[in-house]
Amino acid sequence: MPDPVLETERLILRRVGEDDVDAHDRILNTPTMMKHLGGVMERHEIEKRHAKSMALFARDGFSFLFLIEKATGELVGYCGIKWVDNEHAPNQGDHEVGWLIREDRWRRGYAEEAMRAVLDWAFGRVGARHVVALTSHPNIGSWKLMEKLGMERREDLDFVDPSYPEADSPTIQYSLTKEQWETVKCTGPA
Numbered sequence: 001m002p003d004p005v006l007e008t009e010r011l012i013l014r015r016v017g018e019d020d021v022d023a024h025d026r027i028l029n030t031p032t033m034m035k036h037l038g039g040v041m042e043r044h045e046i047e048k049r050h051a052k053s054m055a056l057f058a059r060d061g062f063s064f065l066f067l068i069e070k071a072t073g074e075l076v077g078y079c080g081i082k083w084v085d086n087e088h089a090p091n092q093g094d095h096e097v098g099w100l101i102r103e104d105r106w107r108r109g110y111a112e113e114a115m116r117a118v119l120d121w122a123f124g125r126v127g128a129r130h131v132v133a134l135t136s137h138p139n140i141g142s143w144k145l146m147e148k149l150g151m152e153r154r155e156d157l158d159f160v161d162p163s164y165p166e167a168d169s170p171t172i173q174y175s176l177t178k179e180q181w182e183t184v185k186c187t188g189p190a
C-alpha cells in the first residue's frame with residue numbers, strides 16, 4: 001500500500017496505487033456521488049485517471065489522494081491537487097483542488113477536514129501561490145464547502161465544457177491565495 005502523504009485527526013491521505021481501481025469503482029463511483037461530475041465513469045476512465053495521478057505525483061510531488069478512515073481502515077474519499085487541464089478553462093496550469101466523499105459518510109466534516117490538510121500542503125510543500133476549485137451552480141454542497149474554506153467566487157474564470165450536461169453548465173470557479181488561506185484558516189471566512 002502506498003505511503004501516507006498527509007494525516008488528519010480522523011483520516012489518512014495516501015497516494016493512489018496500482019491496485020486501487022476496483023475499490024474506486026465500487027465505493028466512489030456511484031450515480032449520487034458522480035451526479036454533477038459528468039456521471040458514473042467507465043472502468044477504463046478510472047484506470048486512466050489513476051495512471052495520470054500516479055505519473056503526476058512522480059513528476060510534480062502532488063496529486064489526488066485516497067482518504068482512509070482511521071477508525072475502520074476503509075476508503076471514504078478522494079481529494080487533492082492537480083493542474084487545471086480542462087481544454088476549455090481559461091486558466092490551464094493553475095493548481096486545482098477537488099474532493100469526493102463516499103455518500104454514506106457525507107456531512108461528518110470529512111471533506112472540510114481533508115481539504116484543510118490539502119490546502120496547507122498546497123501552500124506549503126507544494127509551493128502553490130493560489131489554488132482554484134471547479135464546480136457548477138447545482139452542486140450546492142461543493143460550492144458551500146468552497147465558501148466555508150474561504151474561497152472567493154471567480155466569475156471571470158467560468159467556462160462552458162460541452163461534454164457536461166446543460167444543467168451543470170457553466171463550470172464555475174472559486175480561488176484562494178496563500179495569503180487569503182493564512183488569514184482565514186484560523187479565523188474562518190470573513
Ligand SMILES: CC(C)(COP(=O)(O)OP(=O)(O)OC[C@H]1O[C@@H](n2cnc3c(N)ncnc32)[C@H](O)[C@@H]1OP(=O)(O)O)[C@@H](O)C(=O)NCCC(=O)NCCS
Pocket residue numbers: 032033034036037098099100101102105106107108109110111112113134135139140141142144145146148
Ligand atoms: C461535496 C462533498 C465533497 C461534501 O463532503 P462532506 O464530507 O459531506 O462535507 P463536510 O461534511 O466536510 O461539509 C463541510 C461544509 O460543506 C458544506 N456542505 C457540504 N455538503 C453540503 C450540502 N449537502 N448542502 C449544503 N452545504 C453542504 C457546508 O458548508 C459544510 O459545513 P457545515 O456542515 O458546517 O454546514 C460531498 O457531498 C460529495 O462528495 N459530493 C459528490 C462529489 C462532488 O460533487 N464533489 C465536488 C466536486 S467539485
